[in-house]
Amino acid sequence: MEKYLDSNELNQVFCALAPEFRIMAPAYEHLGGRFAHTDNLLYQPISQIDQIVWNKKSHFSPKEVVLPITETLFYFNVNELRESKVEARPTLLFLRACDIHALERLDYIYLQNGGNADYYYQAKRKKLKLVLLECQSSFENCFCVSMGTNETDQFDAAIRFDGNNGAYLNIKDTSLQPYFDSLGIHCDYQPQFVQSNPTSVRTPDQVCDDPALIRQILQNDPSWGEYNSRCIGCGRCTTSCPTCSCYNVFDIAYDENPQMGERRRQQASCMTDNFTDMAGGHKFRQKTGERLRYRALHKVNDYKARQGNHHMCVGCGRCDDRCPQYISFTNIINRMTDIVEHHIATQHQEQENA
Numbered sequence: 001m002e003k004y005l006d007s008n009e010l011n012q013v014f015c016a017l018a019p020e021f022r023i024m025a026p027a028y029e030h031l032g033g034r035f036a037h038t039d040n041l042l043y044q045p046i047s048q049i050d051q052i053v054w055n056k057k058s059h060f061s062p063k064e065v066v067l068p069i070t071e072t073l074f075y076f077n078v079n080e081l082r083e084s085k086v087e088a089r090p091t092l093l094f095l096r097a098c099d100i101h102a103l104e105r106l107d108y109i110y111l112q113n114g115g116n117a118d119y120y121y122q123a124k125r126k127k128l129k130l131v132l133l134e135c136q137s138s139f140e141n142c143f144c145v146s147m148g149t150n151e152t153d154q155f156d157a158a159i160r161f162d163g164n165n166g167a168y169l170n171i172k173d174t175s176l177q178p179y180f181d182s183l184g185i186h187c188d189y190q191p192q193f194v195q196s197n198p199t200s201v202r203t204p205d206q207v208c209d210d211p212a213l214i215r216q217i218l219q220n221d222p223s224w225g226e227y228n229s230r231c232i233g234c235g236r237c238t239t240s241c242p243t244c245s246c247y248n249v250f251d252i253a254y255d256e257n258p259q260m261g262e263r264r265r266q267q268a269s270c271m272t273d274n275f276t277d278m279a280g281g282h283k284f285r286q287k288t289g290e291r292l293r294y295r296a297l298h299k300v301n302d303y304k305a306r307q308g309n310h311h312m313c314v315g316c317g318r319c320d321d322r323c324p325q326y327i328s329f330t331n332i333i334n335r336m337t338d339i340v341e342h343h344i345a346t347q348h349q350e351q352e353n354a
Contacts, residue, residue: 110125147203230288
């Protein structure tokens with residue numbers, strides 16, 4: 001079903017959907033930005049179409065819909081465990097093509113990696129209905145075309161805002177179509193996708209098909225030392241990343257009754273100082289350059305080496321947007337590829353001269 005609806009008709013649809021769905025989309029958090037008197041653009045529940053900020057890139061990804069920053073897994077007392085509740089309504093989630101690809105990366109990690117599905121992730125993931133939010137042009141720092149994540153057909157509906165208080169919709173999911181039957185006008189709409197970005201990258205596997213060799217070359221390269229002074233280890237790049245999936249688990253005992261409490265899962269960042277803390281006071285990767293190397297290799301080498309098809313990074317560029325030290329991840333990827341390419345070329349030259 002393909003239709004055009006004006007803003008009043010779209011709000012009628014939202015009113016009809018509200019009892020049945022939780023609607024999540026990029027929306028402004030008033031005065032919640034990182035600078036004084038600025039707004040934060042993140043995923044929030046919405047009730048009206050004009051709350052959706054469709055013409056800007058969100059500061060944070062929709063990952064938090066299925067991986068909350070902090071979530072309670074279960075409650076306990078001396079006699080029993082009680083499972084935490086999941087939102088009963090399905091979630092209608094408005095997101096970009098790159099973020100749909102990012103969900104596929106998370107699906108692999110939480111549903112397939114290790115042969116066991118994560119119960120809590122699965123419970124929220126199976127309730128998602130995805131609405132593709134069309135990108136009419138590339139945003140700053142995006143490099144989705146280089147990563148092959150600029151296009152997707154994995155959505156239940158697609159929407160293109162026309163800037164005149166209306167939108168074109170393509171509704172593929174038959175369960176959603178009744179909400180639109182009596183509204184709008186029929187039209188011919190197929191979502192379009194960005195075909196170029198101002199920023200582009202080459203990944204190391206484009207110059208070397210051996211991930212183990214790539215890791216060996218890059219593991220001890222001295223260029224990472226530059227980031228020991230530049231990177232402050234704040235973790236902003238990981239909190240905004242749609243594919244970062246690490247977490248900590250801990251128990252909270254209630255003050256009023258220490259025999260009662262809850263187990264929580266909280267997002268963690270490989271860029272922060274305490275990520276690798278171990279018993280006995282030991283830790284790995286104490287320097288920020290080492291942590292950045294670990295993260296970069298995971299995003300554009302190690303994940304694909306294990307999963308087999310795709311890099312973990314989807315090229316949304318949020319890490320570049322959010323870094324307070326203006327460290328460019330695109331520059332890091334290109335530098336990694338240049339180092340690998342130079343190393344291999346030097347080895348070939350040495351073999352020819354031998």
